[in-house]
Amino acid sequence: MTDPTTGRLRVDGATLHYEVRGSGPLLLLIPGGAGDAASYDGIADDLAADYTVASYDPRGLSRSPLEDPRSTQRVVRHADDAFRLLRLLSPDAPRARGRLQFRGDRRAAPAHRPSRADRTRGGA
Template sequence: MTAPTTGNLRVNGASLHYEVRGEGPPLLLIPGGTGGASSFDDVADTLAADYTVVTYDPRGMSRSPLDDPEAEQRVAEHADDALRILDLLSPGERARVLGVSSGAIVSLHLLTAHPGRIERVVAHEPPVVEVLPDAADHRALIARVRETFHAQGTMPAMAVFAAGLKREGDTDEPKAEITLPPQAVARAERTMANLPYFVGRIVPSFMSYAPDLDRLRALSDRLVLAGGQDSRGELPYRPAAYLAERFGTELVHFPGGHIGLTTHPAEFAELLRKAFRG
């Protein structure tokens, strides 16, 4: 694994840890869930042969502390953070962007708010549930997660959240075990430390976000909506499928499920290259 160049960028209310690898056109990778820059280590090394790959810990995660740990989180502010990183590391250049999960929500806002800075966005399973016909059901899920978090704590809230993400008809029967690379296992401690912030701040705010659909449609020639081959029907998959159908564009399937970039990094990186080539 190539050691990246690291730095810190001061933004409104936070300090962002970022990492840079390779040379070439700028490629910004926006993590989701409880992940940070390190969640992209396996794909970033591969992509650095073709791009200047920039990864970072979103505000409040891992090595990007908030000035006010209790501050409310907003998608627009996280997208502004991404823009600030691009302005620092690739001023004036249009960037390619991959966003995964909650990071994919950020990438959608970044595209609609600052299209002049974006060459192409791949949004992998953005859980923008407000676009779905059954959005009211998912608002109720978010409310249950929030109430459980405040009443019982992180792990019970995560259990409620995870149950709400399953595809219709799924049972609690054990599924085939996923074998993670050693690097992913080593990241588990940091991931666990980020859980309270994720379930308490990111989930309620980000999953209540409603994208500008007219703006996205107008920019759909620069937007690749993506889902995991193994996550068809699960909640994070459904908005990407719905938007692709609504915009008349292809839904691109990446290997694995919602965390395919972790379980299938080489295949994920190769398909990502193709997506950016159009």
């Protein structure tokens, strides 16, 4: 396994931990449920042969603390977090893949920032 480069991104109400490895077009892996960046350790190295692979701990999970742990979590805020990571890591249109946990999750990011999402079906 290749050790990823890690970073932190300050977003509204949280600080996100992210990991990057490989080179090529950016591929953002979005964990679902209670998953975090480590959820993709098994495939990230393989994908890194062709892509710059980024994964992250969603707000409030693992190494991405909330400023206020009692704050209400909304899908649109999580979608905005993914958009901010995409904007930070790639000036070009990257691809985003994720695991779907409930209806509407897949459409949150494309609906919120349609110009920045690859409308790929299904989860990783």
